[in-house]
Amino acid sequence: xxxxxxxxxxxxxxGRASITQPPPWHYVGDFLVVxxxxxxxxxxxxxxxxxxxxxxxxxxxxxxxxxxxxxxGGEELLDPVRSHYREYFIVINALLDGEEVTTCPFIWxxxxxxxxxxxxxxxxxxxxxxxxxxxxxxxxxxxxxLRPGARHGATCSANGRAMSDMTLTIEGESExxxxxxxxxxxxxxxxxxxxxxxxxxxxxxxLVRAVSRDREVSKVMTGPATLNLYPAPGEEHHTLAxxxxxxxxxxxxxxTVDDLEVVKDFA
Numbered sequence: 454x455x456x457x458x459x460x461x462x463x464x465x466x467x468g469r470a471s472i473t474q475p476p477p478w479h480y481v482g483d484f485l486v487v488x489x490x491x492x493x494x495x496x497x498x499x500x501x502x503x504x505x506x507x508x509x510x511x512x513x514x515x516x517x518x519x520x521x522x523x524x525x526g527g528e529e530l531l532d533p534v535r536s537h538y539r540e541y542f543i544v545i546n547a548l549l550d551g552e553e554v555t556t557c558p559f560i561w562x563x564x565x566x567x568x569x570x571x572x573x574x575x576x577x578x579x580x581x582x583x584x585x586x587x588x589x590x591x592x593x594x595x596x597x598x599l600r601p602g603a604r605h606g607a608t609c610s611a612n613g614r615a616m617s618d619m620t621l622t623i624e625g626e627s628e629x630x631x632x633x634x635x636x637x638x639x640x641x642x643x644x645x646x647x648x649x650x651x652x653x654x655x656x657x658x659x660l661v662r663a664v665s666r667d668r669e670v671s672k673v674m675t676g677p678a679t680l681n682l683y684p685a686p687g688e689e690h691h692t693l694a695x696x697x698x699x700x701x702x703x704x705x706x707x708x709t710v711d712d713l714e715v716v717k718d719f720a
Contacts, residue, residue: 461569472569474524481669481707482520485585485607486631487619487678488699489513495692496545499558501641503660503717507546507553513693514555514633515619515680517541517585517607520567538564539583541609541617542576543682543693544633549716554639554662559690561609561616574713575640575661581611599674601625605703614685620678621701627675631702634670638663639716658719664712671705 458468460475493510500506519539523529529536542560546553561581562568571578586605589596597603603623609616644657678701684691 461573473566473573477525477709477711478522478570479524479527479707479709480520480522481705482518482522483585483587484702484704484706485517485605485619485621486633486702486704487515487621487680488632488702489515489680489695490697490699491545491693492696498692499545499689500547501556501558501639501660502719504547504549504554504556504639507548509546511696512546512632513695514544514631515541515617515682516544516633517583517609517619519585519587522567535566538562538567539585540567540578541581541583541607543690544638545693546633546636547639549639549660549662553636555633555636556639556641559688559693561611572642572644574663574710575642575659577640579611581609581616583607583609599623599703601676603674611685611688614688615683616685616688616690617680617682619680619701621703622676622678623674623703624676625674627673627700627702630670630673630675630704632699655720659715660717660719662714662716663710664714665708665710668708669706673702673704675700675702677701 457464459471461471463470490511491513521536540562544555544557560576560578562578568578585607606620608618639662642659642661646654646656680695682691682694
């Protein structure tokens with residue numbers, strides 16, 4: 454019997470070399486969000502099996518997050534390259550057996566441990582380069598803050614090509630926050646099979662609901678926003694380009710993940 458340990462590969466005698474340590478995974482991050490509408494037919498085209506179109510069929514959100522995270526011992530916080538990462542993603546609204554949910558068809562991230570965690574949870578993460586305006590709680594010129602008139606932006610690129618950019622000009626505090634925050638997120642976990650003659654029979658093909666706990670959110674600032682999605686070789690996110698932009702939001706949000714619910718198994 455093997456004595457190798459580790460939540461992910463590479464597995465070793467100690468398990469310390471795994472790409473990511475086992476859950477629970479604790480997260481906190483700054484978010485820049487733009488709610489918008491895309492072409493309803495384009496949204497329908499990326500809807501996973503098991504989900505149905507939302508009545509507001511084109512409703513989407515683009516999200517940039519500047520994260521800090523750690524496993525249970527928190528040792529990554531003392532070695533920040535292992536705890537800091539940024540990601541940029543798109544979510545669409547949908548229905549699961551009549552319940553309002555969201556799902557993520559496109560997402561980029563800038564660290565391998567976050568990529569691995571994402572695939573485990575059903576997020577279709579790809580590597581990219583993400584940048585987002587920071588604020589530090591001062592009145593200095595280089596710190597836009599969260600006051601009315603403050604301007605924030607975020608960009609995402611991958612393989613040397615621009616994927617997206619967004620901006621927000623803060624008007625004041627939001628009462629409701631982004632539209633995508635409340636519904637649970639449901640994604641498709643999909644791992645192909647390499648066995649000759651069985652390439653069309655995935656090893657894992659299941660619809661999963663994200664489960665989180667100890668959620669905490671700051672006050673939410675809002676204002677008018679802009680959003681652009683750019684076409685690039687090997688990418689299809691631009692099919693969800695905005696036909697109308699709603700509002701932008703700036704907030705800080707955190708939670709813990711140590712569970713995942715399988716909703717439907719297609720394998």
